[in-house]
Amino acid sequence: MKTFKLVSLDVLEKQGEELTNRPINLIDGLIINREDDKNRWLIESFVDKQYESFFHRAKEFDQELVLQVKITKETNQPASLMVKIVGINEIGSGINVLFMGTLINRKQEKVEEMLQYLIEEGYQGEELLTMFKKKNKQGES
Incomplete structure (x- = not known):
């Protein structure tokens, strides 16, 4: 297993046709690559109690959430994960929220978007x- 410092946490929410970003004020956190056969990641976040009802509702309805997280440094690109809440604990003045989920392959999404665009262009x-192949090489350079 590999453990990294969690430096930012956002929840993506669908409101109508729009995806909105709900930033979560993170007090502290870790993200652990479990390196198991299901490619699961464990995210442990320590946040203010103001988020308690939001996360309890999501857990109560066994809701899948899409998280955008940054690890190690604020300047890193965010990683997207599809997660479920596996635990919520009150700790002092905050709450500890545990998520379990898998990375969303953004590279695959980009490939699919490019193919869709080329097909729509009539290729x-x-x-x-x-x-x-030509567009893919342009994207790499």
Whole structure:
């Protein structure tokens, strides 16, 4: 297992057709790559009690949440995870919220978006493959 410092935590929420970002004021936290056969990550966050009812509701309804987290440094790119709450504990003036989930593969999302765009532009067959390879190389450089 590998453990990293959690430096930011946001919950993505769907409101109508829009995805909104709900920043969570993080007091402290860790994220642990369990390196198990299901590629699960454990996120331990220590937050203010103001979030207690929000997280209790999500746990009560066994709701899946999409989190955006930054590890180690604030300047790092956020990672997206699909999680469920596995525990909530009151600790002093705050609450400890434990999440378990898996990383959302953003690279895969980008590939799918690029393919969708090329198909909508009318590319197909060999031409689609050629254009996809060309665009993919441009994205890497």
